Amino acid sequence: MPFNLLVLFCLCYVVMLFLVAFLAERRAAVGRIGWLRSPVIYTLSLSIYCTAWTFYGAVGYAARSGLEFVTIYLGPTLVFVGWWWVLRKLVKIGRQQRVTSIADLISSRFGKSNLLGVVVTLIAVVAATPYIALQLQSVTLSFAVFASGTPEGWALPNRDATAVWVAGGLALFTILFGTRNLDAKEQHHGVVLAIAVEAVVKLVALLAVGAFVVWGIGGGLGAVFAKIGAASIPDWVIKPDRWFGMIAVSGAAVICLPRMFQVMVVEDGDERHMALASWAFPAYLMLMSLFIVPIAVIGLERMPAGANPDMFVLTLPLAEGQAGLAMLAFLGGFSSATSMVIVESIALATMVSNHVVMPLWLRLAPQSAMSGDVRRIVLLARRLSIIGVLALGYLYYRMSGGSVALAAMGLIAFAGVAQVLPVLLGGIFWRGATKSGAVAGLLTGFCVWAFTLFLPFFGPDAVLSQAVFDQGLMGAGWLRPQALFGVTGMDPLVHSLFWSAALNTAAFCIVSLLTFPGPVERMQGAAFVNVFDADAAGPQGWARGRAEPEALLVMAQRILGEDQALALFEAEARAQGKGGYLPDATPDFVAGLERRLAGSVGAATAHAMISQIVGRATVSVEDLMAVANETAQIMEYSAQLEAQREELTRTAGALREANEKLKQLSVQKDAFLSQISHELRTPMTSIRAFSEILTEGDLPPELVANYGRIIHDEAIRLTRLLDDLLDLSVLENGSVQLNIGLVNLQPLIDRALASAQHTRPERDFTVLRDLPTESLFLRTDGDRLVQVFINLISNARKYCDAGTPELKISVRQRSGRVHVDFIDNGTGIAKQSQGIIFEKFARLTDQSRAGGAGLGLAICREVMANLGGQVTYLPGRGGAAFRVTLPLRIGQQAA
Amino acid sequence: MAKRRAPLFLKRKSYRRRRLRDAARLLPILGGFLVLLPILWSPSGSSGADTAWDGIYLFSVWLALVALAAALAPGLAHDAPEGDEADLLPQARGEDFR
Numbered sequence: 001m002p003f004n005l006l007v008l009f010c011l012c013y014v015v016m017l018f019l020v021a022f023l024a025e026r027r028a029a030v031g032r033i034g035w036l037r038s039p040v041i042y043t044l045s046l047s048i049y050c051t052a053w054t055f056y057g058a059v060g061y062a063a064r065s066g067l068e069f070v071t072i073y074l075g076p077t078l079v080f081v082g083w084w085w086v087l088r089k090l091v092k093i094g095r096q097q098r099v100t101s102i103a104d105l106i107s108s109r110f111g112k113s114n115l116l117g118v119v120v121t122l123i124a125v126v127a128a129t130p131y132i133a134l135q136l137q138s139v140t141l142s143f144a145v146f147a148s149g150t151p152e153g154w155a156l157p158n159r160d161a162t163a164v165w166v167a168g169g170l171a172l173f174t175i176l177f178g179t180r181n182l183d184a185k186e187q188h189h190g191v192v193l194a195i196a197v198e199a200v201v202k203l204v205a206l207l208a209v210g211a212f213v214v215w216g217i218g219g220g221l222g223a224v225f226a227k228i229g230a231a232s233i234p235d236w237v238i239k240p241d242r243w244f245g246m247i248a249v250s251g252a253a254v255i256c257l258p259r260m261f262q263v264m265v266v267e268d269g270d271e272r273h274m275a276l277a278s279w280a281f282p283a284y285l286m287l288m289s290l291f292i293v294p295i296a297v298i299g300l301e302r303m304p305a306g307a308n309p310d311m312f313v314l315t316l317p318l319a320e321g322q323a324g325l326a327m328l329a330f331l332g333g334f335s336s337a338t339s340m341v342i343v344e345s346i347a348l349a350t351m352v353s354n355h356v357v358m359p360l361w362l363r364l365a366p367q368s369a370m371s372g373d374v375r376r377i378v379l380l381a382r383r384l385s386i387i388g389v390l391a392l393g394y395l396y397y398r399m400s401g402g403s404v405a406l407a408a409m410g411l412i413a414f415a416g417v418a419q420v421l422p423v424l425l426g427g428i429f430w431r432g433a434t435k436s437g438a439v440a441g442l443l444t445g446f447c448v449w450a451f452t453l454f455l456p457f458f459g460p461d462a463v464l465s466q467a468v469f470d471q472g473l474m475g476a477g478w479l480r481p482q483a484l485f486g487v488t489g490m491d492p493l494v495h496s497l498f499w500s501a502a503l504n505t506a507a508f509c510i511v512s513l514l515t516f517p518g519p520v521e522r523m524q525g526a527a528f529v530n531v532f533d534a535d536a537a538g539p540q541g542w543a544r545g546r547a548e549p550e551a552l553l554v555m556a557q558r559i560l561g562e563d564q565a566l567a568l569f570e571a572e573a574r575a576q577g578k579g580g581y582l583p584d585a586t587p588d589f590v591a592g593l594e595r596r597l598a599g600s601v602g603a604a605t606a607h608a609m610i611s612q613i614v615g616r617a618t619v620s621v622e623d624l625m626a627v628a629n630e631t632a633q634i635m636e637y638s639a640q641l642e643a644q645r646e647e648l649t650r651t652a653g654a655l656r657e658a659n660e661k662l663k664q665l666s667v668q669k670d671a672f673l674s675q676i677s678h679e680l681r682t683p684m685t686s687i688r689a690f691s692e693i694l695t696e697g698d699l700p701p702e703l704v705a706n707y708g709r710i711i712h713d714e715a716i717r718l719t720r721l722l723d724d725l726l727d728l729s730v731l732e733n734g735s736v737q738l739n740i741g742l743v744n745l746q747p748l749i750d751r752a753l754a755s756a757q758h759t760r761p762e763r764d765f766t767v768l769r770d771l772p773t774e775s776l777f778l779r780t781d782g783d784r785l786v787q788v789f790i791n792l793i794s795n796a797r798k799y800c801d802a803g804t805p806e807l808k809i810s811v812r813q814r815s816g817r818v819h820v821d822f823i824d825n826g827t828g829i830a831k832q833s834q835g836i837i838f839e840k841f842a843r844l845t846d847q848s849r850a851g852g853a854g855l856g857l858a859i860c861r862e863v864m865a866n867l868g869g870q871v872t873y874l875p876g877r878g879g880a881a882f883r884v885t886l887p888l889r890i891g892q893q894a895a
Numbered sequence: 896m897a898k899r900r901a902p903l904f905l906k907r908k909s910y911r912r913r914r915l916r917d918a919a920r921l922l923p924i925l926g927g928f929l930v931l932l933p934i935l936w937s938p939s940g941s942s943g944a945d946t947a948w949d950g951i952y953l954f955s956v957w958l959a960l961v962a963l964a965a966a967l968a969p970g971l972a973h974d975a976p977e978g979d980e981a982d983l984l985p986q987a988r989g990e991d992f993r
Contacts, residue, residue, distance in 0.1 A: 066946050070953055074930045077957060081964045082923025084916060084971065229947035238949075240934040247930065275972030279964035286957045293950055 006146050006330065013331055014169065017338075020197055021177045021190030028189040036189045039276035045192045045263045046281045047199035049076060049254060050288050051131075051340035052138035053410040055202055055333045058289065060310035062296035071243060072410075073289050075250030077282040083274050086255065087264070089428050091274055093531050094265035098599035102261040102420060103351040106442075108603035109427040109528050110435035111521030117355030117604050119442045120420060124258045124351060125389065126446075126454070127416030128344055132393030133400060134409045135337035136163045138310075140397075142333050145314050146326075167394045170341045171387050178346040179382045191342060192267055198335035203287060205332025209313050210291020212325055213298050217316075224294045231297045245494040249411070252418035258347035259340060266347075341390070349385035354602030357381035362608055374558040378601055400458075412453055415497055419445030422505045426512070431525045433508070436515040441508025445500045448484075453496035456481045520607075549582040551613045556593060559600050559609075568596065672840055675854075679721055683714035724855040728840070731862035738866065740890055743782035745811060745818070746774040752789030759794040768808040776811060776818060779889040784863050788871065791856045792822045792882050800826035800879065816888050821874065823881040834873045915970045922963055929956045 024036055035041065054072075061069040079087065090105075099105045103124065107117035140162045177190040218224040254260050299312035307315060314333065317326040358378065423441050426433040451473075460466040464481060472479035482492050484499045517525065549569070556565035566581055572592075573583040583589055590610065597606035690707040693699070699707075730736045753767060778785075796807050806825045811818065829837060840858040857871075864871045869886030905913065933949055 067949055067953065070957075074953075074957070077960060078923045078926045078930070081926055081960050082920070084919035085923065225947050228950065231946065238933050238936070243934055244931060247927075272972045275968040278968050278971075279961050282957070282964065283961045286954065286961060290954070293946065 006143075006327070009327060009331070010334065013334070014173075017194045017197065018173065018176075021173075021194040023190075024193040025177065025190040033189070036193060037270075039270075039273040040280075041192060041196045042263075042270070042273040043277045043280040043284065044196035044199040045267065046260070046277055047203070047284055048195055048259055048263060048339050048343050049257075049281075050199075050202065050285070050336060051410075052135050052333055052337040053131075054288060055206060055336040056138050056142070056310050056313055057410060058292045059296045059299065059312045060308070062292050063300055063309035063312070066237075067293065068238070068242065068246065069292060070289055071246035072250045073285040075247045075252070076254035077285055078247070079251045079254050080278050080281050083278040086425065086428075087274055087278075088271060089531060090255070090265055090424075091271060093428060093528055095270070096531060097527070097603070098595050100266060100354060100599060100602050101347055101351045102256060102258055102424070103355050104598070104602045104604075105261075105265075106420065106423060106427060106438065107355065108598070109524050110433070110438050111518050111524060112603045112607040113435050113521075114355060114359050114604040114608075116435060116438055116442070117351070117602065118359075119439060119446070121348075121351040121355045123416060123419055123442065123446050125348055125392070126450070127413045128258060128348055128389070129392045129396050130400070130409050131413040132341055132344060132390065133397035134413075135341050136166055136393060136397045139163075139166050139334060139337045141308075141311060142314055142330055145311050145318070146330065163394060163397055166337075167390045170338055170345070171390045173338075174342045174345050174349075174386050174390075175383050178342065178349070178386065179379055188267065188346065191346065192263070195263070195339045195343065198339040199284075201335045202332040203284065205328045205335075206288055206291065206313065208325060209317060209329050209332075210295060212320075212322065213291065213295050213316060216322075217302070217320055218294060218298050224298070227301065228293055228297050231300065239491065241494045242491050245491075245497050246411070249414050249418050249493075249497055252421040253414040256417040256420040256424060257414075258351065258417070259343040262343050262347040262350075266350075341393070345386045345389045348389045349382045350602075352385040352388070353378060353381035354605055357385065358601055358605045359608070362605065374555075374601075375561060378559070408457070411493055412457055415453055415493065415500070416446075416449050418497070419449055419500060419504055422501070422508050426508060427525075428528050428531075430512075431522075431529045432512055433525065434512045434515045434517040435521055437508045437510075437512030440511040441504045444507040445504030448500040448503050449496060452481050452484060452499060453493065456492070548613070549585045552585060552590070552593060552610075553582065555609060555613060556597065559597055568593070668839075675840070676725070680718065683718045683721075687711050687714045687718075721855075724859060728855055728859050728862060731859065731866055734866065736866055738781040738890075739783060740779065740781050742777055742779055743785070745776040745778060745820070746771060748782055748786050749774060749789060749809060749820075752786050752793055755786070755790045756793035756797060759797045763797060763805060765797060765800075766804065766806045768806060770810060773811045774809075776813065778818065778886070780867055780886060781890075784867060785884075785886070788860045788863050788884060789820075789822075791860050792871075792884070795856065795882075796822060796824040796826075796880065800824040802826050802879070813888070817869070818886055818888060820884040820886075821877075821881060822884075823874070823877050824879040826879040828875075828878070828880045829873065831875070834875060837873060838871070912970065915967060919967050919971055922960070922967065926956070926960045929960075 027033070028036055058069045058072070061072075093099065094105065097105075097108055099108065103117045103120035106120050107113050110116050143162050174191075177194070178188055214221060214224050218227065295312055295316065296309060299307070299309060299316050303312065303315060303319065313329050314326055317323075317329060358381065361377065361381075419442060422445070423433070423438045426441075427438070455463045456469070458464075460469050469481060471477065473481075478485050482495060484495065487495065487499075490498065553565060553569050556568065559565075560568065569581045569583060572589050573580055576583045576586070576589075578584070594606050594610045597609065600606075601609075690711050694704060694707055694711075749769070793807065796805070800807070802825045808821070808823045810821045810823070812821075813819075838857045838861045840855055860871050864884060864886065867886050868890050869884065871882055871884050874881035874883045930953065933952070936949075
């Protein structure tokens with residue numbers, strides 16, 4: 001195929017990419033984003049993981065080392081399949097904090113430290129430069145393949161010129177579509193869509209070449225399978241250390257590579273997109289790897305011995321005369337290289353401008369944050385950075401001579417960016433990670449990587465002298481770059497990975513443990529680690545600053561552009577219930593504005609600029625503690641209120657009960673008073689009447705005597721009533737004097753029976769007793785107890801309505817308490833009356849007013865209460881039955 | 896500081912969702928185990944590995960991981976935020992809980 005035709009095709013393809021990007025940008029500009037932000041586009045954009053290194057290099061890798069190349073894709077597969085662990089959190093943090101790059105994430109997490117931003121930027125640039133050079137080299141090589149393969153013998157005049165053209169074109173595309181918007185969070189729709197298209201092209205191209213190789217020249221699946229089995233790939237044996245190390249480093253790289261971070265987190269991070277990508281991206285990788293081994297094996301078989309296996313994808317179809325397929329393969333490789341370079345340079349340029357250029361500029365001209373056009377300067381810085389990054393890549397390509405194997409270069413870059421991983425993971429999962437720790441870890445890892453892998457890569461006497469290789473740095477034997485600390489016999493890559501990861505992590509952890517984080521660090525640490533806790537927003541850093549809203553607006557306009565800034569301020573003013581464009585500079589608003597600005601210029605720069613206006617560079621530990629204390633106090637206060645409320649509820653319940661009781665008592669007291677006045681009035685009336693008659697004189701003496709006796713009887717009745725009342729009141733007050741001693745129950749019952757004889761002596765009562773059980777010694781007040789017994793026995797004598805009345809007295813002892821039951825054989829007490837018989841003046845019948853005032857049982861109850869026992873009515877015992885319960889020893893509770 | 900009291904038992908649906916997350920967390924561990932397994936097949940020093948069969952094995956594992964991740968993804972994508980207020984078990988309704 002004529003070389004000119006190839007160039008024409010290539011140009012057409014590039015023009016198409018420009019068109020795609022342009023149309024996407026225009027679509028997004030009018031707000032019709034729609035499918036531009038779909039999960040499918042997201043997943044396809046992730047495919048920039050597969051660079052020209054994959055497209056060309058994987059076949060070369062497979063030809064040299066067999067299946068080992070799949071480790072480069074298995075690592076990312078595991079990371080994506082396990083997205084719930086790390087990627088989900090990263091994406092969430094990226095969205096919440098408006099992260100612009102991986103350097104920004106690290107710098108923002110560790111107190112918006114610009115130093116860290118610079119360190120990560122440095123690592124990224126150093127690691128990415130060879131990688132970009134690699135892409136330039138692969139494009140140039142592929143051009144060269146076409147050139148040398150042409151029958152016309154048309155040779156590529158100058159490889160370097162090709163590389164310059166490619167680099168220039170890429171720079172143009174990147175600047176055109178990569179720096180249209182300042183806010184990285186506004187997404188580069190054009191770029192992303194162009195990458196997605198390129199992702200499809202490279203997949204289709206590789207699959208097409210694969211299919212052609214297997215079915216076109218390989219003779220079908222079975223034959224190819226047999227050939228693979230028989231093929232002798234010289235180095236192919238699974239080396240456990242390399243196998244594990246490469247899976248780990250590629251897994252780390254897929255998180256930390258600036259370009260991966262750019263498309264994964266910065267461009268369009270979303271958990272839903274991530275869910276699709278979690279399986280679709282590994283599937284994409286699998287499809288990309290599917291035909292690598294067949295292509296390598298068939299290529300080794302059919303191509304001449306000296307052919308470069310890195311170019312088999314291109315040279316096989318060419319050699320078989322499939323010009324169209326070769327063209328497609330060329331476009332696939334071209335896509336892989338360009339998409340990687342575009343995104344990588346955007347990502348690196350963002351880092352360089354946000355973490356190196358802007359801080360420098362702010363330092364040199366602090367007043368220009370207020371006066372100069374920041375927007376223009378940032379964009380300019382970014383464009384210059386893109387050119388700078390590509391120029392670096394080109395320079396590297398020129399210097400390295402474009403001779404080294406593709407795979408080796410890629411792995412070195414992977415190992416370099418993997419140095420960021422410990423700090424990244426520590427930052428999002430461990431609140432104790434500090435800025436000093438991060439700096440220590442990153443620098444340690446970077447230095448070890450550079451010394452053991454990056455610099456030795458150039459070969460002896462290029463950067464490091466042969467002497468250093470042999471005798472170690474400054475003659476120290478344990479500082480040999482490929483045998484650090486005397487560890488020999490390891491694969492150089494694994495050796496470097498092992499030591500850099502170990503020392504990096506150790507330095508990071510140890511320094512973190514020993515240092516104390518600053519307030520902003522602690523704030524950011526909490527916000528990052530607890531990103532999924534909605535209520536863990538944390539205290540605001542600007543709580544006590546004083547900011548002029550107008551100054552903030554002026555600055556925001558300089559960065560966001562006038563329309564956007566005005567819209568933002570107006571929306572906030574409306575949210576605060578104010579008209580116009582100037583909301584109050586509340587801490588919330590200032591923090592939100594800072595995040596918004598951080599989306600354009602990075603967290604560290606945004607923080608620095610805001611502090612220039614708000615007037616304080618940092619929030620102090622005391623402020624943080626104060627805010628935290630306030631929160632804690634409020635929480636405590638509310639907890640106290642809660643407790644108080646519960647207590648109040650309880651108290652109110654108790655009060656209601658008490659009130660209820662008081663009301664009852666009041667009713668009872670009224671009833672008692674009316675009863676007592678009634679009881680007192682009856683004898684008084686008769687005494688008054690008879691004494692009046694007596695004072696009139698001239699009465700017959702027998703009448704006088706009769707009346708005198710009546711008065712006397714009534715007076716005795718009154719006295720008894722008053723005695724009972726007095727007794728009851730003493731008992732109720734609990735101020736009764738008990739005469740406690742050791743008494744035997746039997747004589748007490750004897751005494752009671754004897755005393756009760758006087759009640760209705762005309763009735764003949766049978767008393768049934770069990771004398772042995774009654775012989776029981778108690779420690780109590782015997783006289784009081786007898787009083788209760790008398791009362792109960794008298795009641796039985798009075799009210800038992802049986803023809804041949806009987807009274808059964810039984811005594812039992814149960815667990816330290818004595819039960820004395822008095823049971824007669826009468827009709828007993830009706831159920832509804834059982835509850836009131838112990839009340840004062842409760843009289844069930846009026847018929848037999850045997851001199852009682854209805855206080856007897858009430859007194860019994862009080863006496864028993866004073867003796868630590870009780871008297872109760874026993875229902876269902878045939879007649880009236882009362883049980884007296886009292887402790888064996890007064891004051892002793894029931895066991 | 897008062898912590899939100901997390902419910903001890905969950906309704907069937909929330910329970911399923913949690914186990915889905917567990918599965919998502921376990922999947923890479925399973926994958927890691929399976930892709931590291933070939934290390935044990937060919938002790939270093941032995942002659943070249945069987946590229947064809949190793950390849951078949953690795954790609955099968957790969958495909959299985961993709962399939963499993965694809966099966967888990969829809970449930971995880973519609974996952975509610977971490978809050979589990981709605982997860983409180985209504986004991987009164989006597990729903991199944993574990």
